Structures are given as C-alpha cells and as structure tokens.
Amino acid sequence: MPQTVPFVDYLVLGERPHLVARECTVCGARFFDRRNACASCFGTSFTRVDVPTEGEVRAFTIVAHAAPGVPVPFVSATVDCAGTSVRANLINVEPTPEAVRLGMKVRLALTPVGVDQAGTEAVSFGFEPRP
Amino acid sequence: MASDDVWILGISMTRFGKHPDSDLIDLAAEATMNAIADAGITMREIGILAAGNLRGGGGIGQALQKQVGQTGIPVYNVANACATGATAVRVVHMALRAGEADFGLAVGVEKLAGAGLLAGGERQGDSATWAPQGRFGAVGPLDGRIGTETMPGVFAQIGMEYGHRYGGTSFELFARISEKNHAHSTLNPLASYQRRFTLDEIMNDVMISYPNTRPMCSANCDGAAAAVLVTGAALKTLAPEQRRRAVKISASVLTTDPWEEACQVLPNVNTLTRNAARRAYDTAGVDPEDLDLVELHDCFATAELVHYDNLMLCPEGGAVDFFNSGATWRDGSTPVNVSGGLESKGHPISATGIANIWEVATHLRGEAGDRQIPGARIGLAHVIGLGSACGVHILERAAA
Numbered sequence: 001m002p003q004t005v006p007f008v009d010y011l012v013l014g015e016r017p018h019l020v021a022r023e024c025t026v027c028g029a030r031f032f033d034r035r036n037a038c039a040s041c042f043g044t045s046f047t048r049v050d051v052p053t054e055g056e057v058r059a060f061t062i063v064a065h066a067a068p069g070v071p072v073p074f075v076s077a078t079v080d081c082a083g084t085s086v087r088a089n090l091i092n093v094e095p096t097p098e099a100v101r102l103g104m105k106v107r108l109a110l111t112p113v114g115v116d117q118a119g120t121e122a123v124s125f126g127f128e129p130r131p
Numbered sequence: 132m133a134s135d136d137v138w139i140l141g142i143s144m145t146r147f148g149k150h151p152d153s154d155l156i157d158l159a160a161e162a163t164m165n166a167i168a169d170a171g172i173t174m175r176e177i178g179i180l181a182a183g184n185l186r187g188g189g190g191i192g193q194a195l196q197k198q199v200g201q202t203g204i205p206v207y208n209v210a211n212a213c214a215t216g217a218t219a220v221r222v223v224h225m226a227l228r229a230g231e232a233d234f235g236l237a238v239g240v241e242k243l244a245g246a247g248l249l250a251g252g253e254r255q256g257d258s259a260t261w262a263p264q265g266r267f268g269a270v271g272p273l274d275g276r277i278g279t280e281t282m283p284g285v286f287a288q289i290g291m292e293y294g295h296r297y298g299g300t301s302f303e304l305f306a307r308i309s310e311k312n313h314a315h316s317t318l319n320p321l322a323s324y325q326r327r328f329t330l331d332e333i334m335n336d337v338m339i340s341y342p343n344t345r346p347m348c349s350a351n352c353d354g355a356a357a358a359v360l361v362t363g364a365a366l367k368t369l370a371p372e373q374r375r376r377a378v379k380i381s382a383s384v385l386t387t388d389p390w391e392e393a394c395q396v397l398p399n400v401n402t403l404t405r406n407a408a409r410r411a412y413d414t415a416g417v418d419p420e421d422l423d424l425v426e427l428h429d430c431f432a433t434a435e436l437v438h439y440d441n442l443m444l445c446p447e448g449g450a451v452d453f454f455n456s457g458a459t460w461r462d463g464s465t466p467v468n469v470s471g472g473l474e475s476k477g478h479p480i481s482a483t484g485i486a487n488i489w490e491v492a493t494h495l496r497g498e499a500g501d502r503q504i505p506g507a508r509i510g511l512a513h514v515i516g517l518g519s520a521c522g523v524h525i526l527e528r529a530a531a
Contacts, residue, residue: 005261007276009268031395033266040390058295059397061287062341063279067254070275076284078292078397085393087278097302097341102295113271116260122270124277 007113007124008032017110017125019051021084030084053108054130055081060102062095075100079127091126105130136363137227139378139526140234141170142493144486147354147477148323149244155187159195159240162355162482166236167199170359171373174200177359178232181207181222183215183239183481186246195238204232213430215239216356216484217385217514217522223360224383233365239486240355241479283340283348283431285517288397290342290433293440299451300436302342306333309347309432309474311460316471318461318502323352323477347432352477356485375529378492381415381509382525387518398517400434404441407523411511412443415525419443422465423507424494426487428515429472439467442513442523461504469494469502484522487512495528 006013010020010032021030026043030051037044060077063070075090077100091111093099106127113122143165145158153161159182167174177200182192192206211218216239223235254272261270267277274280294300310330316322328336328346336344361369366377386407388399412418419442427442429435436450444465445453453459459467470476470490473483491510493499499507512524 005263005270007270008273009263029390029392033395034268039395059288059292061279061284061291061343062338063275063281063284064338064340065283066275066279066281069254069256072275074275074279076279076288078278078288078393083392085396087396089276089278102291113276114257116257118260120261122261 003120005120005122007122011125013110013123017108018053019086019108019125020048021051022046023049051084051086052082055079055086055106055127057090057100057102057104057106058085060090060100062097062100077127079106089126090128092128133363135228137224137380137383138361138363138366139358139380139488139492140172140361140366140373141166141168141359142357142489143169144321144356144482144489145354146321147352147479147486150242150353153353155184155191155240155242156194156198158242158353158355159191159238159357160198162240162357163195163199163236163238166357166359171370172234172359174202176234177202177204177236179205179207179223179226179235181209181219181235181237183209183219184241185210185215185480186241186243191240211520212516212518213428213478213480214385214484214514214516214520214522215481216486217524218484218520220358220360220485220488220524221383221385221522224380227360227362233362235360236357237360237485238355238357239481239484241481242353243351243479244353246351279340281340282517283343285398286431286434287340287343289400290431290436292397293437293450297448297451302334303330304451304454305342305347305432305436306330306344308429308435308454309333312429312468312472312474313346315461315469315502316475319471319476322471322475323350324471324475343431343433347474349430349473349478350475352479354477354479354482354486356482356489358485358488376496377529378495379527379529380524381417381527382411382523384411384414384523386410386521398519400515400519401437401441403519403521404438404513404515405443407521408442411523411525417509417525421509422511424466424469424491424504424510425513426468426470426490426510427513429468429474430478432474435467435472438513442511461502466504469504484514487514488524488526491526495526
C-alpha cells in the first residue's frame with residue numbers, strides 16, 4: 001500500500017490536517033522551523049501547538065516569473081491564522097487579481113506534490129477560499 | 132566641524148549599466164581612484180578599507196589594493212545583502228569615530244548585468260526518494276510550493292500587506308511610483324535606464340510578480356561606488372576647498388530586524404527601517420520635514436511606498452496620500468529618488484548603499500547638474516537588505 005508523507009514536518013496529515021508550530025514556553029512566540037532558542041526571549045523550551053486551520057489573507061502576490069522548474073502562475077500569500085502567520089500558496093482559486101483579495105477568508109487544504117521512486121506520495125498544504 | 136564628527140571628503144560612482152569590458156576590480160578601481168582624487172588625497176593617507184561585494188567570490192578589498200595601492204592597512208570585506216555598501220561606510224565610520232584612523236575608504240562593487248531577474252535563482256530538483264531535510268523537515272525545495280522565495284514576490288507581498296493594513300493601494304498606485312522614478316532618471320546620466328515610461332507602458336509590461344511588472348523591479352546592472360571618509364579633526368587641517376566640499380555624516384546607523392510575530396514568515400522590512408530612521412533623526416537632530424531629498428531603497432515599486440512611512444516622511448498609515456499629493460516628485464516637498472532609484476538607475480547590489488550616499492552628497496555640494504535639487508542642505512540615504520539589515524545615513528552640507 002503506497003505510503004504518504006507530509007511535505008514539511010510541521011504539517012500533520014490524517015483525518016484533520018493541520019499545522020503544528022513550536023511555541024516558546026516562556027513568551028509564546030511561534031516558529032515553524034527547528035529551533036536552537038527563541039528569537040524573541042532566548043528561551044530554550046518549546047511545546048507543540050496546533051495552528052488554527054482557518055485564517056485570512058494578509059498579503060499576497062501572483063508570481064508570474066520564478067526559478068526554472070517552478071510552475072507559474074501561482075499565488076503566494078501570508079495567511080493570518082488567528083494570530084499565527086503562515087506562508088503558503090493559495091490553491092483552488094484562479095491566480096488573478098480579480099479572484100484573490102486582501103482579507104479573503106481561507107482554510108487549510110491539502111495538495112499532492114508527487115510520488116517518489118519508492119512509490120511514496122508527498123502531500124503539501126495550501127489555503128483555499130472559504131465558502 | 133567638531134573633532135569627533137565624520138565627513139565625506141571624496142565620493143564617486145561609476146556609470147551604472149553594462150560594462151562588458153570591465154571586470155569587478157576595474158569597476159572598483161575606477162570608483163576608488165575617482166573618490167580618492169575627489170578627496171584630494173592619495174591611497175597613502177587611507178588608514179582603513181571596507182569593501183563589499185556579494186557575487187564575486189570574496190577578498191574584493193585585497194584584490195582592489197593590489198591594483199590601486201597596497202599600503203598594509205586593515206581591510207574589512209563586508210557582506211550584508213543589499214545593505215552591503217552602507218555597511219562598508221558604517222564600518223569605516225565606526226573606525227574613524229574610534230580613533231583608529233583619520234581617513235578611511237568604503238567601496239562597493241557588483242557585476243549583475245545579464246543576471247536575469249534573480250528570481251529565486253535555481254530551484255534544486257527533487258531527490259529520488261522523499262527524505263526530510265533542513266530546518267522545516269521538507270522533503271523537497273519549498274520555493275513555489277510553500278509560497279515564493281523570489282525577491283519580486285516577497286516585496287510585492289510587503290507592499291500588499293501595507294495596503295491591507297491601511298487601504299488605498301492598487302496596481303496603478305504602485306505603477307505610478309515607478310513612473311515617477313523612471314521620469315526622474317531622465318536627468319541622471321549615470322543611470323542604467325534614462326527613459327521615461329508612460330503609466331500604460333509600465334502596467335502593460337511583463338508581469339513579474341503581481342503587482343510588480345518588469346519596470347517596477349530594480350534593474351540588474353554593473354557598477355561601483357566609493358567614499359573617502361575623514362575625521363573632523365583631520366578635515367580642519369585640509370585646504371579650504373576640501374572643507375567647503377566636505378559633506379557631514381550627521382548620522383550613520385545600521386539595524387537588523389527585532390523579532391516580531393510573522394517576521395520569519397514574511398520578512399518585516401518596516402520595523403528595522405523605522406528603528407534606524409528614529410535613531411538617525413535623534414543622532415542628527417534632524418526632523419523628517421528638514422530633509423531636502425531622500426534616496427530610499429526602491430528595490431521594487433511596492434517597497435518604496437512602505438518606506439515613506441518607515442522613514443516617517445508621512446504620518447503613520449499615510450504613505451498613499453503622501454505619494455498622491457506629489458510630495459515625492461522632484462518638485463515636491465520631499466523629493467524621493469531623484470536619481471531614478473533602483474528601478475531605473477539600477478541596483479548593483481554592493482554598490483547601491485554607497486551610490487545612494489553619492490547621490491545625496493552630490494546635491495548637497497550643489498554639483499548635481501540638471502537634476503540638482505536647488506539649495507539642498509540635508510538629505511537621507513536608506514538601504515535595506517533582506518535577512519535583514521537596514522542602513523540609514525543623514526548627510527548635511529558644510530556650513531558656508
């Protein structure tokens with residue numbers, strides 16, 4: 001049976017896909033990368049917290065020129081998920097200035113990246129418009 | 132001229148553009164020798180050299196010395212993204228303030244003509260089997276899958292974020308900022324592009340990353356700039372003509388971005404610029420209204436807008452109204468980027484932070500020719516490099 005892996009380690013797949021941040025136990029600053037210490041308060045203790053899967057688009061661009069191998073156009077955005085900012089593509093929306101709006105309400109959605117030589121599928125995330 | 136002041140004694144930039152027959156050292160040497168000649172001294176007097184170059188392989192300072200003068204002085208090769216040139220000036224400034232030397236030289240040089248759009252460079256291919264790597268435990272390259280890593284895309288979002296916060300932005304608004312800078316460039320013989328574009332031309336040009344079209348992006352080009360700095364004490368001993376043309380560095384500030392929510396998700400170019408500006412105004416005893424001209428880091432049209440606000444040229448949240456008032460055109464109350472800015476003058480990365488200072492200094496000396504801002508007395512030069520680093524210099528004309 002083909003295996004599935006998350007594209008990044010802060011994406012949790014399964015029945016209720018969501019992102020997980022590392023939260024500083026001292027000051028509450030949130031990060032998505034592996035940490036040496038907290039960039040805000042220098043603390044070294046972190047807990048894992050679920051990030052809300054719904055948010056609003058705080059900034060976006062429609063990338064028309066990118067590095068070779070990157071399919072264009074696509075929408076890159078900063079999504080404010082109830083106070084935690086997330087970088088992501090906007091998916092399941094036309095990549096046009098008419099279809100994408102600042103302040104647009106969006107929710108996390110999964111998107112396949114591809115299958116490797118061992119038959120493992122990588123699955124990434126984006127945000128799609130909320131009905 | 133107080134003894135602990137630091138002044139610009141000589142400064143120079145090459146023409147920005149294509150220099151197929153000059154290598155990095157040729158360009159750096161041209162800027163250096165012209166700055167030294169402008170200062171009225173020789174390499175013998177220089178006590179410290181700070182040199183910036185990002186894409187040439189390292190050791191630019193020593194390579195330059197081997198062509199223009201090896202005197203055994205300390206060389207600091209600096210790198211700070213697009214703030215590299217300003218960092219070189221800052222290093223020399225600190226050394227002079229610390230009493231390490233009387234004269235110092237800052238140089239920045241880059242060859243970028245034909246480098247394309249630097250749009251994220253090359254994205255690596257996927258590996259044969261998915262295996263988590265790096266700090267995000269990613270099984271493949273992120274660019275294009277988890278947002279964009281291209282500069283036009285990042286700075287597009289920075290401008291859009293300003294619009295989300297305060298309203299009033301549009302594709303056309305950003306394009307009109309570019310229209311201004313290209314119009315300004317027609318008076319600058321050293322600019323890469325000296326052609327005025329109509330608003331229609333700008334908006335209908337190739338879209339790079341909405342809302343930035345090609346002419347709204349900084350122009351890749353070759354170029355170098357160099358500055359000779361001198362202590363106030365040493366300047367007092369020089370000839371009246373050297374003292375008359377010297378430009379005072381009333382503030383030299385370098386900052387990085389303090390941690391804030393989202394700053395590691397979308398670079399925050401605002402807070403560090405605001406911090407640098409505030410410190411510079413305090414140090415210089417100057418208010419934003421006192422500025423006769425500003426050269427700010429318009430790496431993209433979307434960036435120029437946010438820096439009106441960050442440099443406090445307008446009330447907080449008021450950048451759109453400020454631009455719409457015409458304030459930043461060369462005949463406005465706060466002319467911004469009368470050189471043409473990075474969008475038309477060009478952006479040879481490491482040279483930019485010194486070229487901006489050259490532009491301001493040239494106006495303060497009354498030597499800017501057709502594009503002279505009449506009676507310019509005080510100016511500000513700003514650069515920002517992602518990562519991030521922000522350099523702000525406030526310059527003042529020598530008292531008559």
